[in-house]
Amino acid sequence: MSLKTPAGPDAHTPDPDGGQDPVPVPSPEAIADLVADAITAPSLHNAQPWRFRYDPHRRVVEVRADPDRGIALSDPEGRAAHLGCAAALFNLRVAAAHAGWKPVTRLLPDPGDPLLLAEVRLDGGRALYDATRLPYRKTTETYRRSGEPYDGTADAYDELADLYPALRRRRTSRAPFTEERIDEQLLDTLRRAALIEGARLAFPDEFHGETVLELGREAERRQLSDTALREELAAWTGDHRTHPPDTPPDDGVPSDAFGPRARAGNAPVRDLGAGDDPSGRAVADFERSPQLALLGTAGDSRADWLRAGQALERVLLEATLDGLATSLASEALEWDELRWAVRDPASALSHVQMVIRFGYGDQPGPALRRRPVQEVLTVTGDG
Incomplete structure (x- = not known):
C-alpha cells in the first residue's frame, strides 16, 4: 500500500499533538x-x-x-x-x-x-x-x-x-468443520480480541449451544413460511441475480458460496438455498458438536452496535491468523423474542450481537465480490 x-x-x-513537524x-x-x-x-x-x-x-x-x-x-x-x-x-x-x-x-x-x-x-x-x-x-x-x-x-x-x-x-465458510477442539489458550486470545473493542465473547456449553442452533432453525422456518422474507432473501442471494453479459453483481451471495447441504439433520449454518432446487448442491456431513461463540455487549444502542461490529471483525481476523475457519449465524437475532433466548444465562452477556461458529476446515469459502x-x-x- x-x-x-x-x-x-x-x-x-500541523501536528494535532502540538509538535513542530507537519x-x-x-x-x-x-x-x-x-x-x-x-x-x-x-x-x-x-x-x-x-x-x-x-x-x-x-x-x-x-x-x-x-x-x-x-x-x-x-x-x-x-x-x-x-x-x-x-x-x-x-x-x-x-x-x-x-x-x-x-x-x-x-x-x-x-x-x-x-x-x-x-x-x-x-x-x-x-x-x-x-x-x-x-x-x-x-x-x-x-x-x-x-x-x-x-x-x-x-x-x-x-x-x-x-x-x-x-x-x-478471512472468509465465511459454510462448509463442514472437523471435530478438532480449539484449545483454551486460543479461546482466551479470541476473548481478549473482543474485550479490546469493548465487547465480550462467551463460549456456551453444549446444552446452550444446541439451544442456539435450534433457535436458528426456528428462525429459518419462519423465514421460509413468510413470502416477503423469502423474496427479500432472494433479492440478495443466488445466481438468478446475474444478468447478461454473464457479469455477476458486485454484492450479494452467489450460489457457489452457499456451501453443501447437510446429509442428515441440519447444518450449523444458515441454508441460503433452503427454498431452492437442491439437486445441484453437494451433500456433506457437518461436525457433530459445533463450536459456537456469542458476541455481546452491555447495552444495545447504536454505539454498542458499532463497538460490536469492530469486535466481531477483530475476532474474525485473529481467528484467521490462528488458522481457524469461521462462519456467522445471525438468523435467530433477526427476531426479538428469539434473540433474547440466544443469550446465555450462564454468561454476563446482556445483548447478543452475533453468533460465531469456529473450527478447523480445509474448505475456505470463496471470496465474495465487492463494489x-x-x-x-x-x-x-x-x-
Whole structure:
C-alpha cells in the first residue's frame, strides 16, 4: 500500500499533538488503498451497507451508512447494517496502522447526521510497519477484562497492524468443520480480541449451544413460511441475480458460496438455498458438536452496535491468523423474542450481537465480490 502525498502547499497539516513537524496528508490514491482493504469486511448477505468520505484538509475518513443498501424486513432497525459498517471501520483502522498512520476514531460524532457512523483521523508519528517485528499479540500473556476500548498506545497500533495479513484471507465458510477442539489458550486470545473493542465473547456449553442452533432453525422456518422474507432473501442471494453479459453483481451471495447441504439433520449454518432446487448442491456431513461463540455487549444502542461490529471483525481476523475457519449465524437475532433466548444465562452477556461458529476446515469459502472503491468513496474539496 502506498502513502503518496499530494504536491504543493497543502501537502502537510500541523501536528494535532502540538509538535513542530507537519503531518503529511494522505493522497486520495492512498485513501483509496485503505478503503479497498476496509471493504473486505463481512456484512449481512454481503449487502455492503457502507460509504466513505475523505476530507484531506482534516485528514479524516468518514464511515457512513448507505441507506439504499439496507435489508428492511430482516434488519428494520439497522443493527446488522451498523455491524457491517463497523467491521469495515475496523479494517480501515488495521490498514491505516499497517501503512504507518495512527487511526484516531470517534463514533457517532454528529448527532445531527445519523448516517455518519464514525470518523477516523489519520495522525502521523508512526514508522511504517515492520513486518519482521515479533507480533505483540503473540507475546502478551494477559487480556483486558474491563471491557474498556483499548486504543491510542503504541502497542495498540502495533496490534492493529499485526492483523493486516488476515484482511484478504478471512472468509465465511459454510462448509463442514472437523471435530478438532480449539484449545483454551486460543479461546482466551479470541476473548481478549473482543474485550479490546469493548465487547465480550462467551463460549456456551453444549446444552446452550444446541439451544442456539435450534433457535436458528426456528428462525429459518419462519423465514421460509413468510413470502416477503423469502423474496427479500432472494433479492440478495443466488445466481438468478446475474444478468447478461454473464457479469455477476458486485454484492450479494452467489450460489457457489452457499456451501453443501447437510446429509442428515441440519447444518450449523444458515441454508441460503433452503427454498431452492437442491439437486445441484453437494451433500456433506457437518461436525457433530459445533463450536459456537456469542458476541455481546452491555447495552444495545447504536454505539454498542458499532463497538460490536469492530469486535466481531477483530475476532474474525485473529481467528484467521490462528488458522481457524469461521462462519456467522445471525438468523435467530433477526427476531426479538428469539434473540433474547440466544443469550446465555450462564454468561454476563446482556445483548447478543452475533453468533460465531469456529473450527478447523480445509474448505475456505470463496471470496465474495465487492463494489468498486470508486462507488463507495467520495473525496471532498480539491484534494
